[in-house]
Amino acid sequence: MTQEQVKELQEFALQIRIGTVECIKSRGFGHIGGSLSVADALAVLYKCIMNVDPSDPHKPDRDKLVCSKGHAGPAVYTTLALKGYFPYEKLKTLNQPGTDLPSHCDRKKTPGIDMTTGSLGQGTSTAVGLALGDRLQGRDCRTFLIVGDGELDEGQCWEAAMFTAAKKLTNLTWLVDWNKKQLDGYVTDILDTGDLEKKFAAFGFDACTVDGNDVEQVYEALSKKPGDKPVAVILSTVKGKGVTQVEETMSNHSMNVGQDVFDSWLEELHGKLDALQGTGR
Amino acid sequence: MQIVYTGELDSRQFKNVIGETIEAIMQEDDKVVWLDADLQSCSGTNKGKGDRYINCGIAEANMLGIAGGLSASGMKPYAHSFGCFASRRAYDQAFLACGYAGNPVTVVGTDPGITAAFNGGTHMPFEDMALYRALPEATVFDITDVPMLVDVLHQAKDMPGVKYIRVPRKTSCQVYADGSKFTPGKGVVIRDGSDAVIIASGIMVHEALQAAKALEAEGISVAVIDPITVKPLDEELVREYANKTGLVVAAENHNKIGGLTSAVEHVVAGMMCKFGYVAVEDVFGEVGPQDYLRKQFDLTSDHIVRVIKGLKE
Numbered sequence: 222m223t224q225e226q227v228k229e230l231q232e233f234a235l236q237i238r239i240g241t242v243e244c245i246k247s248r249g250f251g252h253i254g255g256s257l258s259v260a261d262a263l264a265v266l267y268k269c270i271m272n273v274d275p276s277d278p279h280k281p282d283r284d285k286l287v288c289s290k291g292h293a294g295p296a297v298y299t300t301l302a303l304k305g306y307f308p309y310e311k312l313k314t315l316n317q318p319g320t321d322l323p324s325h326c327d328r329k330k331t332p333g334i335d336m337t338t339g340s341l342g343q344g345t346s347t348a349v350g351l352a353l354g355d356r357l358q359g360r361d362c363r364t365f366l367i368v369g370d371g372e373l374d375e376g377q378c379w380e381a382a383m384f385t386a387a388k389k390l391t392n393l394t395w396l397v398d399w400n401k402k403q404l405d406g407y408v409t410d411i412l413d414t415g416d417l418e419k420k421f422a423a424f425g426f427d428a429c430t431v432d433g434n435d436v437e438q439v440y441e442a443l444s445k446k447p448g449d450k451p452v453a454v455i456l457s458t459v460k461g462k463g464v465t466q467v468e469e470t471m472s473n474h475s476m477n478v479g480q481d482v483f484d485s486w487l488e489e490l491h492g493k494l495d496a497l498q499g500t501g502r
Numbered sequence: 503m504q505i506v507y508t509g510e511l512d513s514r515q516f517k518n519v520i521g522e523t524i525e526a527i528m529q530e531d532d533k534v535v536w537l538d539a540d541l542q543s544c545s546g547t548n549k550g551k552g553d554r555y556i557n558c559g560i561a562e563a564n565m566l567g568i569a570g571g572l573s574a575s576g577m578k579p580y581a582h583s584f585g586c587f588a589s590r591r592a593y594d595q596a597f598l599a600c601g602y603a604g605n606p607v608t609v610v611g612t613d614p615g616i617t618a619a620f621n622g623g624t625h626m627p628f629e630d631m632a633l634y635r636a637l638p639e640a641t642v643f644d645i646t647d648v649p650m651l652v653d654v655l656h657q658a659k660d661m662p663g664v665k666y667i668r669v670p671r672k673t674s675c676q677v678y679a680d681g682s683k684f685t686p687g688k689g690v691v692i693r694d695g696s697d698a699v700i701i702a703s704g705i706m707v708h709e710a711l712q713a714a715k716a717l718e719a720e721g722i723s724v725a726v727i728d729p730i731t732v733k734p735l736d737e738e739l740v741r742e743y744a745n746k747t748g749l750v751v752a753a754e755n756h757n758k759i760g761g762l763t764s765a766v767e768h769v770v771a772g773m774m775c776k777f778g779y780v781a782v783e784d785v786f787g788e789v790g791p792q793d794y795l796r797k798q799f800d801l802t803s804d805h806i807v808r809v810i811k812g813l814k815e
């Protein structure tokens with residue numbers, strides 16, 4: 222990966238963060254922490270890894286994304302808007318009455334959303350179903366599953382993990398957003414998930430841990446062709462990554478702040494984008 | 503509709519019929535998959551070969567989630583477990599990954615109500631129809647006999663929404679001629695009558711027909727209607743017979759809350775007719791032979807006769 226490509230990915234990730242804050246700002250509150258933590262993974266997936274066509278969002282042999290932590294909708298919606306699935310202005314309708322962009326991802330409402338999620342744990346099984354269906358129908362494509370670390374409290378995740386490895390679903394790649402926090406506090410305090418890489422390895426995955434907020438490391442992990450085991454990538458991330466005040470707020474799962482605060486967050490993100498692009502504002 | 507009811511038990515076992523019918527459906531349509539949760543031996547699909555028979559292990563929630571994903575990828579999934587696990591154990595998945603997400607899936611729940619017999623109260627779903635009735639756009643079938651099962655399994659494949667099919671593993675009395683075709687939402691008048699109507703589903707159809715026969719001997723003319731689908735209920739037919747007879751009794755192998763009794767009651771509420779039910783009271787199941795349980799929970803033709811006579815007084 223060239224320096225130019227890395228920069229492009231970093232820019233895309235910042236644009237995802239900016240759009241995420243903008244759409245949450247338009248509603249005044251929302252799931253900011255876990256949206257910002259996965260922005261880099263979404264940037265890598267949609268810019269470099271996934272074979273998708275925004276003009277044909279239902280193409281059967283497309284690569285698919287299941288964001289099982291459905292509350293990261295704002296980040297996914299922004300990624301899709303930036304890719305051209307729907308107009309960017311639509312982001313401002315997040316959680317407004319009658320919107321196509323509800324809090325949690327909905328495949329019936331939003332172009333480019335491959336699976337409805339929101340009841341935590343369920344996306345792991347539906348992702349298995351999508352990958353299994355592609356395999357049964359002889360399609361050469363991959364499904365990517367983003368699951369939260371707190372979400373792994375749900376037993377269903379481990380049923381799906383066991384199935385993924387036992388049936389050698391190598392066309393399904395798990396990405397764990399290990400941002401260390403869940404709604405009520407630190408994962409280690411609420412229900413310690415232990416060593417996730419070892420756990421997934423023990424379940425039969427080819428597991429690795431990378432800095433999930435480093436686009437280069439995420440790209441390296443996802444661009445490798447899976448061998449005879451399905452891949453699980455533990456993304457070590459920071460909940461709220463990219464906006465200092467959100468990162469430093471203990472309870473940052475969902476935040477409700479004034480418009481001026483949102484503006485200060487946007488200023489910080491635009492400053493980072495400008496610095497990256499080497500331009501002043 | 504040709505009625506062939508004699509009151510004799512069919513020699514065919516439902517579970518074998520499921521196995522044979524699913525195999526035939528798979529031959530016709532390469533999008534069909536059968537998912538099971540370590541109960542293929544109980545659904546009669548254990549002889550099925552090929553990668554479209556998927557044993558998920560004892561993980562019903564995961565199974566129904568996978569079914570939703572398979573459906574989204576263009577497959578036509580059927581998923582089986584015992585009725586208790588196919589409903590309450592995996593309800594959030596049936597609701598969200600299948601129903602809400604717009605992924606058509608057929609769920610087969612075996613051994614409904616007292617047909618769970620020796621597996622006992624832990625395995626005895628008196629609430630499965632209530633759960634699936636509360637799922638928007640779902641269709642609920644309480645299977646009466648083998649011809650109905652065969653037709654419903656075929657039709658469910660291409661129907662929208664979540665289809666819940668509750669069916670015993672053993673056998674029942676044949677009511678409909680082999681090869682009969684049914685229409686979801688359209689009830690069947692098995693027997694006409696003018697003094698009362700019994701709306702009965704599943705194994706209670708036989709009890710209703712026995713009750714109607716006994717009452718006929720006493721000069722009371724009783725109609726028996728099989729709704730085929732408990733949801734959607736053939737409301738027009740229920741209303742027609744409520745008006746015609748003035749006395750409606752619902753009969754089901756299920757808790758009186760949320761199933762056929764509730765569905766019929768919603769229709770007749772406010773009408774000028776009497777209403778009664780033969781259903782399980784709001785209690786848990788228990789272990790025992792089916793015949794013992796039938797009496798224990800008053801799911802008998804004798805009790806239907808008592809209820810109708812009581813309402814006539």
